[in-house]
Amino acid sequence: MKLKLTALASAALLASAIGSTAHAADEIKVGIILGFTGPIESLTPDMAAAAELAFKEASDSGKLLDGSTIAVERADSTCVDAAAATAAGERLISSENVAAIMGADCSGVTTALANNVAVPNGVVMISPSATSPALTTIEDNGFFFRTAPSDARQGQVLADILIARDIKEIAVTYTNNDYGKGLADSFGEAFAALGGEVAISAAHEDGKGDYSAEVGALSASGAPELAVFGYIDQGGRGIIQAALDSGAFERFIVADGMIGDSLAENVDGDLTGTFGTLPGNESDGAAKLTEMLTEAGAKGDGPFTAESYDAAALIVLAMQKGGSADRESIQANIMAVANEPGEKIFPGELAKALEILAEGGDVDYEGATTVKLDDVGETAGTYKELEIVDGKFDTVKIH
Amino acid sequence: MPETTDILNALVLFGNFVFMPALSYGSQLALGALGVTLLFGILRFANFAHGDTMAFGAMVAVLVTWWLQSLGVSLGPLPTALLALPVAILATSLLVLLFDKYVYRYYRKQKSPPVMLAIVSVGVMFMTNAIVRFIIGPDDQRFSDGQKFLVRARDFKEATGLNEGIAIKTSSVITIVVTVVVVVALFWFLNRSKTGKAMRAFSDNEDLALLSGVNPDRIVLITWLITAALATIAGVLYGLDKSFKPFTYFQMLLPIFAAAIVGGIGQPVGAILGGYIIAFSELAVTYAYKKFFRYLLPEGSEPDSLVQLLSTDYKFAVSFIILVVVLLVRPTGIVKGKVI
Numbered sequence: 160m161k162l163k164l165t166a167l168a169s170a171a172l173l174a175s176a177i178g179s180t181a182h183a184a185d186e187i188k189v190g191i192i193l194g195f196t197g198p199i200e201s202l203t204p205d206m207a208a209a210a211e212l213a214f215k216e217a218s219d220s221g222k223l224l225d226g227s228t229i230a231v232e233r234a235d236s237t238c239v240d241a242a243a244a245t246a247a248g249e250r251l252i253s254s255e256n257v258a259a260i261m262g263a264d265c266s267g268v269t270t271a272l273a274n275n276v277a278v279p280n281g282v283v284m285i286s287p288s289a290t291s292p293a294l295t296t297i298e299d300n301g302f303f304f305r306t307a308p309s310d311a312r313q314g315q316v317l318a319d320i321l322i323a324r325d326i327k328e329i330a331v332t333y334t335n336n337d338y339g340k341g342l343a344d345s346f347g348e349a350f351a352a353l354g355g356e357v358a359i360s361a362a363h364e365d366g367k368g369d370y371s372a373e374v375g376a377l378s379a380s381g382a383p384e385l386a387v388f389g390y391i392d393q394g395g396r397g398i399i400q401a402a403l404d405s406g407a408f409e410r411f412i413v414a415d416g417m418i419g420d421s422l423a424e425n426v427d428g429d430l431t432g433t434f435g436t437l438p439g440n441e442s443d444g445a446a447k448l449t450e451m452l453t454e455a456g457a458k459g460d461g462p463f464t465a466e467s468y469d470a471a472a473l474i475v476l477a478m479q480k481g482g483s484a485d486r487e488s489i490q491a492n493i494m495a496v497a498n499e500p501g502e503k504i505f506p507g508e509l510a511k512a513l514e515i516l517a518e519g520g521d522v523d524y525e526g527a528t529t530v531k532l533d534d535v536g537e538t539a540g541t542y543k544e545l546e547i548v549d550g551k552f553d554t555v556k557i558h
Numbered sequence: 559m560p561e562t563t564d565i566l567n568a569l570v571l572f573g574n575f576v577f578m579p580a581l582s583y584g585s586q587l588a589l590g591a592l593g594v595t596l597l598f599g600i601l602r603f604a605n606f607a608h609g610d611t612m613a614f615g616a617m618v619a620v621l622v623t624w625w626l627q628s629l630g631v632s633l634g635p636l637p638t639a640l641l642a643l644p645v646a647i648l649a650t651s652l653l654v655l656l657f658d659k660y661v662y663r664y665y666r667k668q669k670s671p672p673v674m675l676a677i678v679s680v681g682v683m684f685m686t687n688a689i690v691r692f693i694i695g696p697d698d699q700r701f702s703d704g705q706k707f708l709v710r711a712r713d714f715k716e717a718t719g720l721n722e723g724i725a726i727k728t729s730s731v732i733t734i735v736v737t738v739v740v741v742v743a744l745f746w747f748l749n750r751s752k753t754g755k756a757m758r759a760f761s762d763n764e765d766l767a768l769l770s771g772v773n774p775d776r777i778v779l780i781t782w783l784i785t786a787a788l789a790t791i792a793g794v795l796y797g798l799d800k801s802f803k804p805f806t807y808f809q810m811l812l813p814i815f816a817a818a819i820v821g822g823i824g825q826p827v828g829a830i831l832g833g834y835i836i837a838f839s840e841l842a843v844t845y846a847y848k849k850f851f852r853y854l855l856p857e858g859s860e861p862d863s864l865v866q867l868l869s870t871d872y873k874f875a876v877s878f879i880i881l882v883v884v885l886l887v888r889p890t891g892i893v894k895g896k897v898i
Contacts, residue, residue, distance in 0.1 A: 335871075359846075359864060362871065368796065368806030369583070372844050372870045375575035379846035380864060392698070397801065405574055406711020406723045425698075427706055 185227035187484040189214060189474060190251035192262035192272065194238030199264060206287060207233060208457035209448075209464040210261045213471035213509065220510035222517060223479060236263040241271035248276035258484045259283040259474045261467065266291030266337050273303045283490045285473055287466035290415075290438075292341050295535055302490055304473070306466040306530060308438055308540025310338070313414060314345030316436050316542045316558045317386070321412065322353045329355065329412070330382035332373065332398055334389040335362040342388045342414055358382035365393040370401040378407035386412040391419050396426060403428035410434075415462075423550040434546040439465065440529060440557050441543070448506040448527040465527035472509060473497055476524055479516040497532040499523045563720065568853035570722040574711065580834075580841040582730035582799055585737035588833025589792035590810060591817035592744065592826055593785045599761040599824035600781045601666075603675035607657075608789060608814065610686035613807035614653055615790025616797040617694050619646035620701040627703065635705035635728065637798055646794060651786040657682050658782055666778075683808075690804045699802045704728060729799040740791060741830060744784070748826065753780060761824065809874070813840070816877035820884045822891025831892055836877045844870045 191210055193203040211231055218228035232255045234247035244263060251257045260282060263269040269289035277284040278299050285304045286294075292311040297303065321329065331347065333339030339362065347357045359380035363373050377385055377398075385408040389395025395417045402408040403426065413422075413435035423430050439445065448468055449459035457464065474489065476496040481488030496512075501521030504512040512522045524530055530538055545552040590612060597605045605611075622642035632638050661682060665675050708731055711723030748754040753776075759767040760777045768774060793807060800806070817836045821828025846866035855861075868876065884891060 361869070364871065366803070366805060367809070368803055369579075369800040371575070371579045372841055372873055375579075375841070376844065376846040376864065376866055376870050378575070379849045379866075381849055381852070396698075400801075404706075404725060404727060405579075406715075406725045407575075425700065427702075 186230050187227055188230050188232055188255055188257045190232050190257035190260040192234040192236045192260055193264045195235045197238035199238050202462055205458045205461040205464050206467040209467040210471035212455055213468045216509045217475040220513055222513040236268045238265040241268050244268035244272055245275050248272045252280050252282050259489050261285055261470045264288045273299055278302045282486050285470040287470045288463040291337050292345055304493055304536035306469045306538050308538055310342045311345040313436055314342055315349040317346050318349035318353055320544055326384055327355050328358055328382045329384045329386050330358050330377045330380045331360040331386045332363050332377055334394055335364055339388050363394045363398055370397040374401040374405055374407050387417055388414045390416045391422050400426050420551055423547055430547045436542045436544055438540050439543050440541040444505040444525055445527045451507055469526035469528050469530050472526055476512055479513050494532055496522055496524050497530050564853040567720050567722045568850050570720055570724050571850055574724040576841045576845050580837045582733045584834035584837030585733045586792050586796045587813055587817045587837055588830040589788055590814040591829035591833050593788035594814055594818045595823055595829040597785050600757055603672045606679045607683035607686055609807045609811035610683050611789040612793030613690045613804045614686055615646045615650040616793035616802055617690050618649040619794045620699050620802055623701040637702050637704045639701055639794055639798055647787045647790045650790045651783050654782045654786045696804055702798050733795045733799055812874055813877040816881040820880055820891055822893040825893040828891050828893035840873050840876045843867045843876050844873050
């Protein structure tokens with residue numbers, strides 16, 4: 160038995176050795192750097208799977224740069240530890256020699272990676288989920304892109320929705336970090352510009368047992384409604400629970416970090432009428448991707464999976480457009496494949512796009528999130544307006 | 559002169575956001591501080607593991623409650639966790655006795671100074687903390703059931719016609735009732751029973767008590783049992799009233815110690831007093847009085863600002879400030895306790 164196993168193993172080794180020599184010439188290495196450990200480790204496996212799905216689609220088509228294939232190298236951004244993320248990024252670029260990077264995920268580490276590793280080395284980085292408004296203005300020399308919209312936009316959309324619903328005065332509480340503060344600020348500005356009044360904007364710390372004092376202060380402001388920009392499994396839920404318990408507020412306005420069916424499940428009390436925004440849309444492209452992902456065994460409608468697929472697809476198409484997996488060539492062609500003119504491309508149509516590009520044509524990659532990059536390389540994004548009806552978030556409208 | 563309804567509105571508002579929460583939070587702190595103070599008075603060291611002992615007790619209660627719920631057992635309007643309480647107290651007693659046997663006893667026999675025992679308790683704290691997280695994980699767990707409110711804010715508003723409502727949670731009322739029962743029982747035990755008297759004698763003068771034939775091992779055992787029971791009750795009540803999350807019990811260590819020291823460490827009455835003082839100050843100092851004054855002050859003179867002395871971020875700082883002031887001004891605490 161033991162002998163058999165050894166024989167098998169060596170045969171497998173031999174086969175893989177032969178395999179790698181056969182393809183070594185046209186194998187393009189691409190990095191995926193996401194927080195496989197850390198606060199969003201439950202989301203990243205599906206995000207990585209979505210990106211790998213796009214790379215695989217391109218490789219399997221046999222049309223990418225005359226039959227080249229893509230080899231994915233994963234690295235861990237940890238989501239919170241900038242030093243660890245930088246080291247992981249260095250490894251991808253220097254020792255793995257990747258052509259481009261899909262990532263990173265959280266805004267803090269993404270900023271660090273872009274500033275310290277990707278931009279100085281001239282490697283394209285496309286983040287599927289970093290939403291901090293601060294990333295708009297970093298010195299990226301055109302090497303940083305993102306398929307997730309900036310929170311500045313979400314603040315604007317939320318403010319528009321409130322005014323449309325005739326809510327003029329509001330109390331705001333946000334989780335005390337870059338995400339919460341950035342969103343609260345951009346929302347406050349947009350809301351004030353539209354004639355609304357933020358009666359109080361107070362931070363809350365995550366991970367506490369009791370939020371009744373915070374709710375007391377928020378309710379004392381006299382505002383009739385409360386906006387909660389926090390996390391669904393953290394302080395955000397605690398605030399909502401304490402507000403319902405004390406009868407301070409009856410419905411809530413929430414942002415993407417608070418949206419999920421577990422909110423209504425885990426909060427005691429009636430949340431009907433609570434509404435909020437989440438990046439995404441319900442286009443055919445998104446539906447198609449959900450189907451493809453479910454087939455591939457990943458969670459089809461997981462947060463930021465569509466953005467991940469689109470980020471990976473953009474990298475592949477940019478290679479094909481420039482006719483080379485060269486780092487600069489990828490950077491120079493991202494905008495061209497993401498925007499008009501050209502044939503619109505949706506998930507599952509990468510083979511078609513690669514063929515058009517190989518023949519010298521143009522494509523306008525729409526993907527699952529209607530990708531459209533502006534001059535700083537960001538997508539404006541679309542948002543779903545959701546409202547809780549019968550204990551579940553329902554899409555009301557797309558903005 | 560404000561109208562009567564305005565005064566009532568202001569009072570109800572204050573009651574809902576400051577008085578009721580402070581009363582239940584204060585009771586939970588008082589129970590926690592009682593455990594710390596008893597241990598300090600009799601075993602003579604500051605037990606830093608107390609917060610995590612509370613977490614352990616609450617964790618056992620959560621697990622037993624889940625099991626009972628799966629069997630369909632319920633107490634009707636009362637939370638099932640009350641049924642789980644005796645089991646949780648037993649399990650926690652077992653844990654602290656194990657720690658005493660294998661950790662604290664060695665240092666006690668060595669006649670180690672209190673500081674060393676306090677440091678040892680920090681080690682025990684980390685171990686307990688790890689055990690709890692290992693078993694139940696670091697996340698929020700839900701185990702409360704039964705009727706959540708005695709009085710809902712909305713019903714109160716409708717019934718009285720006032721603008722403000724007061725919500726009275728079942729868990730708050732249970733907390734207060736249980737605290738009163740436990741405190742009365744404890745005081746009866748310490749002041750009337752023979753063992754209680756022996757404990758007080760031991761605390762007052764160890765050598766004299768030993769000469770009078772008090773069995774020290776028995777005193778230590780009973781002290782641990784009472785401490786475990788107090789910690790479990792406090793932990794379960796806090797979990798029922800707020801939420802069960804292992805880390806929050808560790809955070810409660812500061813207000814609990816502040817309560818014990820402010821009241822006078824080693825003094826059970828002081829611990830209770832201290833618990834309520836800390837809770838009321840935390841909530842009263844961080845509450846924003848804008849709406850409160852809007853009801854009371856004549857029109858035109860309402861404040862524009864929130865009238866909040868300290869942001870709620872500084873809630874824990876309040877107990878710290880009180881602690882420092884008491885140590886500077888009256889190191890023995892309100893009821894004359896031991897000087898640390």
